Amino acid sequence: MTERAVRWLRRNLFSDVWSSATTLAIVAGLLHWLPGLIDWLLLKAVFRADAAACAAADHAGACWGVVAAKYRFILFGRYPYAEQWRPLAATVLLLLVIVASGLRLMRRGTLLAAWALALPSFFLLMAGGVAGLSPVASDQWGGFPLTLLLATLGMLAAFPLAVLVALGRHQSGLPLVRGLCALYVEGVRGVPLISVLFLASFLFPIVLPQGFSIDVLVRVLAGIVLFAAAYLSETLRGGLRAVAAGQHDAAAALGLSRWQAMRWIVLPQAVRAVIPSLMNSAVSIFKDTSLVTVVSLYELTGSLSLALSGDAKWRSFYLEGYLFIGLIYWICCYSLSRFGSSLERRLAAGLPVNP
Amino acid sequence: MSGRRLRSFALQGAVAVGLALLLWLLFHVTAANMHARGIRSGFGFLREPAGFAIGESLLPFDSSDSALWALVVGLVNTLRVALPAIVVSTLLGTLIGLGRLSPNLLLSRLCQAYVETLRNVPLLLQLLAWYFVVTDLLPDAGAALQIAPHVFLSKSGLALPWFGGDGGTLFDLPVRGDFGVTGGAALTPEYLALLGGLSLYTAAYVAETVRAGIQSVPRGQSEAALALGLSRVQSFRLVQLPQALRSIIPPLTNQHLSLSKNVSLAVAIGYPDLVSIADTTLNQTGRAAECIAVIMAVYLLLSLVTAWLSAWLERRTGHWAERHD
Numbered sequence: 001m002t003e004r005a006v007r008w009l010r011r012n013l014f015s016d017v018w019s020s021a022t023t024l025a026i027v028a029g030l031l032h033w034l035p036g037l038i039d040w041l042l043l044k045a046v047f048r049a050d051a052a053a054c055a056a057a058d059h060a061g062a063c064w065g066v067v068a069a070k071y072r073f074i075l076f077g078r079y080p081y082a083e084q085w086r087p088l089a090a091t092v093l094l095l096l097v098i099v100a101s102g103l104r105l106m107r108r109g110t111l112l113a114a115w116a117l118a119l120p121s122f123f124l125l126m127a128g129g130v131a132g133l134s135p136v137a138s139d140q141w142g143g144f145p146l147t148l149l150l151a152t153l154g155m156l157a158a159f160p161l162a163v164l165v166a167l168g169r170h171q172s173g174l175p176l177v178r179g180l181c182a183l184y185v186e187g188v189r190g191v192p193l194i195s196v197l198f199l200a201s202f203l204f205p206i207v208l209p210q211g212f213s214i215d216v217l218v219r220v221l222a223g224i225v226l227f228a229a230a231y232l233s234e235t236l237r238g239g240l241r242a243v244a245a246g247q248h249d250a251a252a253a254l255g256l257s258r259w260q261a262m263r264w265i266v267l268p269q270a271v272r273a274v275i276p277s278l279m280n281s282a283v284s285i286f287k288d289t290s291l292v293t294v295v296s297l298y299e300l301t302g303s304l305s306l307a308l309s310g311d312a313k314w315r316s317f318y319l320e321g322y323l324f325i326g327l328i329y330w331i332c333c334y335s336l337s338r339f340g341s342s343l344e345r346r347l348a349a350g351l352p353v354n355p
Numbered sequence: 356m357s358g359r360r361l362r363s364f365a366l367q368g369a370v371a372v373g374l375a376l377l378l379w380l381l382f383h384v385t386a387a388n389m390h391a392r393g394i395r396s397g398f399g400f401l402r403e404p405a406g407f408a409i410g411e412s413l414l415p416f417d418s419s420d421s422a423l424w425a426l427v428v429g430l431v432n433t434l435r436v437a438l439p440a441i442v443v444s445t446l447l448g449t450l451i452g453l454g455r456l457s458p459n460l461l462l463s464r465l466c467q468a469y470v471e472t473l474r475n476v477p478l479l480l481q482l483l484a485w486y487f488v489v490t491d492l493l494p495d496a497g498a499a500l501q502i503a504p505h506v507f508l509s510k511s512g513l514a515l516p517w518f519g520g521d522g523g524t525l526f527d528l529p530v531r532g533d534f535g536v537t538g539g540a541a542l543t544p545e546y547l548a549l550l551g552g553l554s555l556y557t558a559a560y561v562a563e564t565v566r567a568g569i570q571s572v573p574r575g576q577s578e579a580a581l582a583l584g585l586s587r588v589q590s591f592r593l594v595q596l597p598q599a600l601r602s603i604i605p606p607l608t609n610q611h612l613s614l615s616k617n618v619s620l621a622v623a624i625g626y627p628d629l630v631s632i633a634d635t636t637l638n639q640t641g642r643a644a645e646c647i648a649v650i651m652a653v654y655l656l657l658s659l660v661t662a663w664l665s666a667w668l669e670r671r672t673g674h675w676a677e678r679h680d
Binding site for chain 2: 293
């Protein structure tokens, strides 16, 4: 046992002079910094929602009290306090369906039905106006449910658009369509997301006919979809190019039309080939939702600022608030990317993606 | 004409007509809306005085200068963050990427933790947090931290020696007084937070790019190099690195491009980059379409120039690798 441990140490931490020096330097650094960090994070931290105790600690310890005092506002934004069980229920429902999809707990038909049920229920719970639920306008929606909604719907709506654009750019018969798709993809990928969000928030209202207005939430969502689809379509196009030409020929030899071959033979293989990159895009979209706070939609990042900026008692403990929502983002994004790499391993092992 | 060509011709004709109709409709509706709301259009406002002040700028600027000049100042501010951030993130990212491949488990795990933490939290949140740390948690200027000789860090930013003093000296050295730090060059908290946040965040992506690039070189290459009697360092420099660079440079260019697009998040912490200034101009003049068009045009131009540069660089590294083959 000890012999194995020594061998492990020698191989991984002390294989040569350089490695030993590195190990010692890192251990010294950890010994120097870690106690202070643990003090700040835990030992000297204030966990109660007690502003006076937090002020007395004077940043020697973290003030987690700010989270204890404000977590409802941070998580749900300006949604009416008494009704906040609704966004909670909606979020849990949507998360359950997402996790069930990821863990392959359901067959495809059941899964589609679950999604078809969960998304309308999400909106009904949030918006109300039916079944005795008081109506809540979408400008009151905020916090984590809004983040989740923007990321999920953004991804779901961007995917079909991305498939169309990727096909349009991939085929060779229609140069005009190919040019337009290329213009769209390269145009969007060349500009920052903020400018697309400005476009959605300032310009969409002007280009719509008079008397026809759409909700700012929908406009911003459209902006996110347009942005995400450009990136997704490039990924998909890479997948389309990776499918061997023989597949087209074999499908044609079997009597399938070009679109049948695309739908049943080529596209499934193309999507499979790029699933890991698609998951990376999903992580990016999730993180990018934080930018909508710039156009006055208060998702998780925005609702934190909303919760703390007006409150002099807690205003000096933003860092703890940032760490709290940072942890939420991290858990979501890290699970997504772990899920991506597990799919990658399954694919590499030749296992099916669906049960 | 064959059936297929006819069909493709007809389909493209339909697309063209549909698109033209859509554009015409869009233009028509927009013009009517703008007329109804009394919105004027055109780029004439660019020559009128900007009417706002800019927090910091390399170029001289005054609120009576034109809006166009304000945007130029913004673009220079964007580049003033983007270029150093590209250098810092590339160096730091390369080190972390190499660290992840180190045979030392502790080092590689530490580098992995860095990458996994920074990549999975939104950049905007990281920038806001850095900005808060600089402006709220650092000491006041009167009690500035001295982090190196004549380098002071405080709530009001970083003061460091710079060329040219008043008394004809080569360097102008900052000095800490009772009311703050005077002399030298001063970097504002906004600039520091943006530069630091962007560099640290992008370094995580660069590290992944570097790691993937080096891992893409088959093991047999370094084994063969060692068998030929090259040392580890020689094998890395002469065999692995030139081959790895070929697969590192294209994605690395993409990282640099997305870094320069991410400078636009400056708007959240009040650093006057191109997008913040275009946003301010938009709010002052109401010319939404024009201001957004300016942002997009500048960034598209930047992308084109970078694409051209990277193609050139790729050709160069291609030659460079071949010379060592």
